[in-house]
Amino acid sequence: MFAVNPGIPAKTLKEFVQLAKDKPERSATAHPDPGTQGQLVAELFKREAGIDVLHVPYKGAGPR
Numbered sequence: 001m002f003a004v005n006p007g008i009p010a011k012t013l014k015e016f017v018q019l020a021k022d023k024p025e026r027s028a029t030a031h032p033d034p035g036t037q038g039q040l041v042a043e044l045f046k047r048e049a050g051i052d053v054l055h056v057p058y059k060g061a062g063p064r
Contacts, residue, residue: 020051027053 002013010016020027031039034057046053 017049017051020049020053024052027051028056029053029060030056032058 002016004010004016008016008019029039029042033039033040034055039055042053042055050051
């Protein structure tokens with residue numbers, strides 16, 4: 001699943017990748033804790049898509 005803020009003008013994954021290439025300073029992903037599966041998948045996606053987006057860690061993965 002890939003979800004973006006409704007204010008992002010990309011309606012498809014292809015449009016998001018193009019937007020991230022055009023405006024990398026405005027692109028970011030958020031994941032709970034570094035090294036989680038979500039972050040690793042995002043890093044692989046970034047590499048495969050040829051984009052560089054900011055990683056923003058946040059708390060909220062649930063109790064430990």
